[in-house]
Amino acid sequence: xxxxxxxxxRQMRAPFIILIFAFSISVISMVVAPGVDAQxxxxxxxxxxxxxxxxxxxxxxxxxxxxxxxxxxxxxxxxITIYLSVIAWFYSLGKIISLxxxxxxxxxxxxxxxxxxxxxxxxxxxxxCGFGETGxxxxxxxxxxxxxxxxxxxxxESIQTLPLQDFAMEVPGLVGDAGNPxxxxxxxxxxxxxxxxxxxxxxxxxxxxxxxTSKLLNPSVRVICRSExxxxxxxMFSFGTDFVVNxxxxxxxIFAMAIHSPSLHLLYDWLTGVPNTxxxxxxxxxxxxxxxxGYGRFGAGLYQQLLKSNxxxxxxxxxxxxxxxxxxxxxxxxxxxxxGTGFDAHTLTVAGVENAIGLISGTxxxxxxxxxxxxxxxxxxELFIVARHNRQNNQKLFEATRANIIMQPSEIIARxxxxxxxxxxxxxxxxxxxKQDITWANVAISRLTGALGDCIPNIWTLQVxxxxxxALCEVLKLGRVMRVGNLLxxxxxxxxxxxxxxxxxxxDNKLLLMPTDDIAIKPGDHILYCGTPGANRSMHWSLNxxxxxxxxxxxxxxxxxxxxxxxxxFLKRKERRNRRRNQLH
Amino acid sequence: xxxxxxxxxxxxxLALTLNFGFFTGEVDNxxxxxxxxxxxxxxxNLIATVLKFGDRSQMGAMLLATSLVALVQLFSASxxxxxxxxxxxxxxxxxxxxxxxxxxxxxxxxxxxxxxLLIIETSMMRH
Numbered sequence: 196x197x198x199x200x201x202x203x204x205r206q207m208r209a210p211f212i213i214l215i216f217a218f219s220i221s222v223i224s225m226v227v228a229p230g231v232d233a234q235x236x237x238x239x240x241x242x243x244x245x246x247x248x249x250x251x252x253x254x255x256x257x258x259x260x261x262x263x264x265x266x267x268x269x270x271x272x273x274x275i276t277i278y279l280s281v282i283a284w285f286y287s288l289g290k291i292i293s294l295x296x297x298x299x300x301x302x303x304x305x306x307x308x309x310x311x312x313x314x315x316x317x318x319x320x321x322x323x324c325g326f327g328e329t330g331x332x333x334x335x336x337x338x339x340x341x342x343x344x345x346x347x348x349x350x351x352e353s354i355q356t357l358p359l360q361d362f363a364m365e366v367p368g369l370v371g372d373a374g375n376p377x378x379x380x381x382x383x384x385x386x387x388x389x390x391x392x393x394x395x396x397x398x399x400x401x402x403x404x405x406x407x408t409s410k411l412l413n414p415s416v417r418v419i420c421r422s423e424x425x426x427x428x429x430x431m432f433s434f435g436t437d438f439v440v441n442x443x444x445x446x447x448x449i450f451a452m453a454i455h456s457p458s459l460h461l462l463y464d465w466l467t468g469v470p471n472t473x474x475x476x477x478x479x480x481x482x483x484x485x486x487x488x489g490y491g492r493f494g495a496g497l498y499q500q501l502l503k504s505n506x507x508x509x510x511x512x513x514x515x516x517x518x519x520x521x522x523x524x525x526x527x528x529x530x531x532x533x534x535g536t537g538f539d540a541h542t543l544t545v546a547g548v549e550n551a552i553g554l555i556s557g558t559x560x561x562x563x564x565x566x567x568x569x570x571x572x573x574x575x576x577e578l579f580i581v582a583r584h585n586r587q588n589n590q591k592l593f594e595a596t597r598a599n600i601i602m603q604p605s606e607i608i609a610r611x612x613x614x615x616x617x618x619x620x621x622x623x624x625x626x627x628x629x630k631q632d633i634t635w636a637n638v639a640i641s642r643l644t645g646a647l648g649d650c651i652p653n654i655w656t657l658q659v660x661x662x663x664x665x666a667l668c669e670v671l672k673l674g675r676v677m678r679v680g681n682l683l684x685x686x687x688x689x690x691x692x693x694x695x696x697x698x699x700x701x702x703d704n705k706l707l708l709m710p711t712d713d714i715a716i717k718p719g720d721h722i723l724y725c726g727t728p729g730a731n732r733s734m735h736w737s738l739n740x741x742x743x744x745x746x747x748x749x750x751x752x753x754x755x756x757x758x759x760x761x762x763x764x765f766l767k768r769k770e771r772r773n774r775r776r777n778q779l780h
Numbered sequence: 781x782x783x784x785x786x787x788x789x790x791x792x793x794l795a796l797t798l799n800f801g802f803f804t805g806e807v808d809n810x811x812x813x814x815x816x817x818x819x820x821x822x823x824x825n826l827i828a829t830v831l832k833f834g835d836r837s838q839m840g841a842m843l844l845a846t847s848l849v850a851l852v853q854l855f856s857a858s859x860x861x862x863x864x865x866x867x868x869x870x871x872x873x874x875x876x877x878x879x880x881x882x883x884x885x886x887x888x889x890x891x892x893x894x895x896x897l898l899i900i901e902t903s904m905m906r907h
Contacts, residue, residue, distance in 0.1 A: 204834030211830040219823040223816070242819060243862040 199300075199307045206294045210287035217283035221249040221276035228272040232263050240269075248273075253280035305370070306381065312367035316343045319388045321616065324373035324405050325396030326353050328587045328605035329421065329612075331360075333393060336469060336613050338363040347373050347382040374401040376408045384413055391417040393612060399427040406436045419615060421608050423492065440611045442604035447496035449607075450581070450600075452629065454480045454504050458636035463625060465643065466698075466725060467614045468651040474644075478600060480579065482506050483552030488537035488567050490517050493583050493602070494557040502526065509546040511537040538566035543574055553579035556598075561589045568596045618654045620723040624699040627708050639709065643725070646696050652725040657682075657738070659720045664738040671718055675748070679722070680712025686736050686743035693733045695726025784831075789898055791828040792843075795850070796891040798824060803888050807881045808874035815861070818884065822854050825891070839901045846894040853887035 326348035371378030535542035805812025
């Protein structure tokens, strides 16, 4: 028996028993009371008639005195019946209504609905803890890629709005504290279908607790954590959290990429972006004098990257402690540290904003950041501006400042986690791409734009195994050679190319960047592709349909049916014989 | 002392005794079987059944099942009685009485099993 039904039954015991008592007393009194008919004979209501009378009286329908007019004795019994049964009936109805409105009952109902939704998920799901901006962005893109997600969030309002969101598939949501192990188990942590846990609440402490709980209660589950503070990060790694995503570190790396090579940065932006949205433009970061306002986690991370590129930097921060620490390090001797907030023109002028190339407004207060950007723009309209954006509801304001790069923590985390989950090879690809020279990235960019057009491409991984590429495996078993370039042919028209590019080939832990067309495919290979959704479907077609694969390799549209196969073979033999005869003559 | 169990035992045993009282006597003799007694058995059995609503333990579910069996038997017995007397409009015949009594005999066995289960449950308790 489910919790909900047993809860209803248990609550209904008292009203039912009261109803039974009221009815039985009424029926007995109606049966016992003697009646007198028109002829003066004494008569009694039978049990059946009495039950009929009590039923229509209790429900206030009131058909009257049936089958004969009542005697006074019967009317006294009827009075008892009326007061007893009507009151009992109303009490029971009231109890049923209050049960439906009872918060505990509704809670139980919601939980049972949630577990039904969990049961309906066919293969595996990803548990998202925290449904803020990051959680929302993740649920949206994961469902787009046919990955089931489940959400646990403390704020009941955001869970209530879940069915109204325009997600590609149903996302079950549970109201609960993600830091509480009980609630995590209810949300499906120990469910065998749970593939990964994403701890993306805004608090590092809760994320840490989620990671510990998940690893203790379900060691096989993958755990990806959001963390903004270094101590928590190392703590999370200490017990085997699979990935820790720090928005500031991640952004500093992206920024370094942009300094190093605009093409590489663009490549990263395109390959990790949301598919089917517009392509972004390249960002050129010039070397010259830079100003950093706010020397916190964000500012310090970017400073390290600028320092590596030997760029002259002036830092503005109100904390004297940080200044002492900064000046005590020898590697910082070439750069300045000014005490101040940065949103007044004086400090910015002292820092040399008129001749500066770029400015980073990196305080943890959005109003300050906006104020810094406005003041700096007034003093030097040509400035390259990097803005730190802390709260989602200020998005419109930051867009209005037209800053060159806007850093939004939740967006960066969602992007990183998305590529970790959807295409694990993408991380390997990007780290390998970073080691290439600038011309490599330029060539890659031009190849991508040439082949894919003006949309962010889809990313998919081809695993050469029986399950994912049935036809391909069969052909390889026969000893025939398939090359990377073959798979890029259109299964509808062989001369045409589908709009896809192989990015990375993984074979026995060896990685090959941008494999060329002439490389032969072997069973067990993993190939990372980017391309249009249509190209993905076409490739799926030729991988799994022997017929299409045959067409790609041989130009021939071979018939499937027995008769036509025989007939074709006969025609071919005949043609061969004719050819031989012609050669002889 | 568990009050819930005591109240339930009271109704269960009362159902059994009343049922026995109605059942005894010659099978086909209407004078030996009282309609009020049948009504009382039904009411008491109904209460015993409702008392086990929503019980999630194994023993509770078993008791719910046996008392439901008794209820089904008793309702069919009273339906036969009501049908013959009120709808067909005949007086009570020995054949009809025999049917009613055999049905209530089935209910007696179900109630008897309930009481045995009750005894087992009580003796399994530590205190």
